[in-house]
Amino acid sequence: MTKDELHxxxxxxxxxxxxxxxxAAAVNGEIVYNDEWxxxxxxxxxxxxxxxxxxxxxxxxxxxxxxxxxxxEQKVLEFFPDYTVKRGEKTIYDVTLGHLxxxxxxxxxxxxxxxxxxxxxxxxxxxxxxxxGRSGITGEFKYSTLGIQILAGIIENASGEKCIDFANxxxxxxxxxxxxxxxxxxxxxxxFEFFMSKLPRKREWYSDPCGTVTAGWGICLSAxxxxxxxxxxxxxxxxxxxxxxxxxxxxxxTSTLLELGERFGYLYYGYLWYRPYKNRPVFAAIGDCGNIIxxxxxxxxxxxxxxxxKPRIFDRIEFIEKNIIPMLENM
Numbered sequence: 600m601t602k603d604e605l606h607x608x609x610x611x612x613x614x615x616x617x618x619x620x621x622x623a624a625a626v627n628g629e630i631v632y633n634d635e636w637x638x639x640x641x642x643x644x645x646x647x648x649x650x651x652x653x654x655x656x657x658x659x660x661x662x663x664x665x666x667x668x669x670x671x672e673q674k675v676l677e678f679f680p681d682y683t684v685k686r687g688e689k690t691i692y693d694v695t696l697g698h699l700x701x702x703x704x705x706x707x708x709x710x711x712x713x714x715x716x717x718x719x720x721x722x723x724x725x726x727x728x729x730x731x732g733r734s735g736i737t738g739e740f741k742y743s744t745l746g747i748q749i750l751a752g753i754i755e756n757a758s759g760e761k762c763i764d765f766a767n768x769x770x771x772x773x774x775x776x777x778x779x780x781x782x783x784x785x786x787x788x789x790x791f792e793f794f795m796s797k798l799p800r801k802r803e804w805y806s807d808p809c810g811t812v813t814a815g816w817g818i819c820l821s822a823x824x825x826x827x828x829x830x831x832x833x834x835x836x837x838x839x840x841x842x843x844x845x846x847x848x849x850x851x852x853t854s855t856l857l858e859l860g861e862r863f864g865y866l867y868y869g870y871l872w873y874r875p876y877k878n879r880p881v882f883a884a885i886g887d888c889g890n891i892i893x894x895x896x897x898x899x900x901x902x903x904x905x906x907x908x909k910p911r912i913f914d915r916i917e918f919i920e921k922n923i924i925p926m927l928e929n930m
Contacts, residue, residue, distance in 0.1 A: 653884025829901025
């Protein structure tokens, strides 16, 4: 497809591609393509859902690079010395930062208790209350958006800085991404509107009543913003000559540490980032509704894509590799 043909295809789509709001692509670190639909401009933002987790992994790496975090083998409770463990609970003492980053931490729930956490006054503490349980450390993959909230608390307690300020200072500003502000209304009605709205948003990050960002979802960025993040990942943590994250962290973050099952498309998993192929350097931070940072180190191409709420969108990697990569190579 040409750029015009791709634009028209998405514009006329009634299926999986109908909710795409923005696409941006960087080749060799430079944005060479961006397009928008549904009234969006290239400077608008959208809630990129679980792509937020991939950004949290980068922030964790920056905190480790700066010495705030000594090792991914550190116990989670080391970062919360004032937390009172519930009577009879033992498993929580053995949970490490690495368990959180690989989604292998144990929790006391079968399905995530969104209402309990998201109506509490401190979402990080509420997530800690769910950590552990009687089953012990199994090392099994258990996807948990609420559990990742603990990472925000770890970064704040380790660095002494609010996560939003840490992110703006050490990740967004070096990438020339405009400052991201807190979205401070956390009412039930507002949460519903935040998820379901199809309208452009400003660069903001959902937060709990304590002013701590939501670590598993809720950052609003543009496709150009997240394509830049992808370009930095491809370049081993550097962007425009600036070292942002260590190459060692990027390598570990994008490793094939776990092989996922059918529910997750048999993808491989590192530190909150996916790999669709075991032996090809293609990495992705993936969110609901088709939001994605796609990075292809073989071709030095990164693609950012945003989309409004639409359930069961699964084919963005295939769509990018079938349509966007060939278009970029023919430009």
